[in-house]
Amino acid sequence: MxxxxxxxxxxxxxxxxxxxxxxxxxxxxxxxxxxxxxxxxxxxxxxxxxxxxxxxxxxxxxxxxxxxxxxxxxxxxxxxxxxxxxxxxxxxxxxxxxxxxxxxxxxxxxxxxxxxxxxxxxxxxxxxxxxxxxxxxxxxxxxxxxxxxxxxxxxxxxxxxxxxxxxxGLQTLRRPVPTPDAGDEAMPDLRDIKGQETAKRVLEVAAAGGHNLLMIGPPGAGKSMLARRLPSILPPLEPAEMLEVSMIRSLAADLAGGRIGRTRPFRTPHGGAGRRRHPAPSGRSGARPSRRAVPRRAA
Ligand SMILES: Nc1ncnc2c1ncn2[C@@H]1O[C@H](COP(=O)(O)OP(=O)(O)OP(=O)(O)O)[C@@H](O)[C@H]1O
Ligand SMILES: [Mg+2]
Structure with a gap:
């Protein structure tokens, strides 16, 4: 059989x-x-x-x-x-x-x-x-x-x-219908930010031209706050992009009720994500990390 x-x-x-x-x-x-x-x-x-x-x-x-x-x-x-x-x-x-x-x-x-x-x-x-x-x-x-x-x-x-x-043939299963897209989810808006005129201008230029951004500044300067508001000035996802983003969310089991949204995704990976805890000394991959992590100060 x-x-x-x-x-x-x-x-x-x-x-x-x-x-x-x-x-x-x-x-x-x-x-x-x-x-x-x-x-x-x-x-x-x-x-x-x-x-x-x-x-x-x-x-x-x-x-x-x-x-x-x-x-x-x-x-x-x-x-x-x-x-x-x-x-x-x-x-x-x-x-x-x-x-x-x-x-x-x-x-x-x-x-x-x-x-x-x-x-x-x-x-x-x-x-x-x-x-x-x-x-x-x-x-x-x-x-x-x-x-x-x-x-x-x-x-x-x-x-x-x-x-x-x-x-x-005892029962007919109906074809499921796609849920209407989630519409614009409430997201933080760029207009909430007071001051930071240069940073806001840079964000606008990057959004308009599709450029990458590297933000450098002391803790609390507002880097995450600004980055979080970038999707609010980006155009909504095109249908093909919507499908691509939704496929990733589907694999992450993050597509609640099959609702597909048009807002651009924003992720904040932890700063330590992907960082190796014990970098292997060069040329000795797999060797145990040295106990002396901090070099001894010269006397
Ligand atoms: N220009 C500003 N207007 C209003 N609030 C601000 C401003 N700058 C910073 N803040 C406040 O400071 C908080 C901390 O900023 P944020 O988390 O964005 O800093 P960061 O630069 O990402 O810091 P880190 O380097 O620690 O990640 C913000 O959530 C906000 O409440
Ligand atoms: Mg931050």
């Missing part, structure tokens, strides 16, 4: 197609996942088994092998639960094998069979659309997926039972 389901793996904001192959064959009962799964993917065995049990489907006491191809691409995240579960259902004949053929699938399963939110649904939907496939995703991510294309098929079930009923 063999079945295959398409899902995705993320490389940056790109979604790469992953083929979930499921083989149920004779042998001692076992359930193995191969194809560079990380811990979350390896643990999906338990979630899939219990979710299927919850809807009254038991796994056959046979040798089950799940292969995530391409085998050399690392698979991270919890969104492999749903494709594995659907593949198992297709392999055991619980759903028709061709029902899931035209879909790219992602979703995390709860033990009761409900489908939980996952990150990266928007890039996955764009990737699926490029492959000419529809998308099956958690119901909470449906609105986000609907932004990818107006004409692609999107199924956003709340649980496994809804999906099976849809495939059997």
């Amino acid at each position: 063999f079945a295959r389901v398409t899902t995705v793996a993320f490389e940056g904001i790109e979604a790469r197609a992953v083929d979930v192959q499921i083989q149920i064959g004779p042998g001692l009962p076992a359930f193995t996942i191969v194809g560079l799964p990380d811990k979350a993917v390896a643990e999906s065995r338990e979630r899939v088994r219990d979710a299927l049990n919850a809807i009254g489907l038991a796994l056959p006491p046979k040798r089950i092998t799940v292969n995530l191809a391409p085998a050399d691409l690392p698979k991270e995240g919890s969104h492999y639960d749903l494709p594995i579960a659907l593949g198992l259902m297709a392999a055991t004949g619980a759903i028709a094998r061709d029902a899931i053929e035209g879909f790219c699938v992602l979703g995390e399963l709860s033990l009761d069979g409900s489908i939980a939110t996952v990150a990266g649904v928007l890039p996955a939907a764009i990737g699926a659309n490029a492959l000419g496939k529809g998308l099956i995703c958690p119901s909470s991510c449906g609105a986000e997926a609907a932004w990818a294309a107006a004409d692609m098929t999107i199924l956003a079930p709340q649980d496994l039972l809804q999906l099976i009923n849809h495939f059997k």
Whole structure:
């Protein structure tokens, strides 16, 4: 008994197609996942088994092998639960094998069979659309997926039972609708700043010309305060930029309710982010840091 389901793996904001192959064959009962799964993917065995049990489907006491191809691409995240579960259902004949053929699938399963939110649904939907496939995703991510294309098929079930009923024709899942964009979020305005005329002028020039800015000044001089107000004088995002920004927010699970905004993003990474704690002495990479961090003063 063999079945295959398409899902995705993320490389940056790109979604790469992953083929979930499921083989149920004779042998001692076992359930193995191969194809560079990380811990979350390896643990999906338990979630899939219990979710299927919850809807009254038991796994056959046979040798089950799940292969995530391409085998050399690392698979991270919890969104492999749903494709594995659907593949198992297709392999055991619980759903028709061709029902899931035209879909790219992602979703995390709860033990009761409900489908939980996952990150990266928007890039996955764009990737699926490029492959000419529809998308099956958690119901909470449906609105986000609907932004990818107006004409692609999107199924956003709340649980496994809804999906099976849809495939059997007992219930029809409606295509989710994209939530209207969030509009202009309240953001700090450049006009709040008193004084600092030169700095404000520089900000305006940089915004108009699309230049980079380097701010140097003592603590409390107002660098962060000025930088935070730069988006307020930048033009709203173009549709293509909006999608690109939203894909990053989708992967960071920061796209609440699938609301896509047109304001330019502003991030304040911590000053220490990316700084190495113990820089290795040159020529001795990997050596233990010296105990004497501060050079002894000359007597
Ligand atoms: N021209 C100004 N008008 C009004 N408030 C100001 C002005 N300059 C600084 N402040 C106040 O000082 C606070 C600290 O400024 P800010 O955090 O931007 O400093 P900074 O230059 O980023 O400092 P650091 O180098 O420590 O990050 C601001 O939040 C603001 O309340
Ligand atoms: Mg600052």
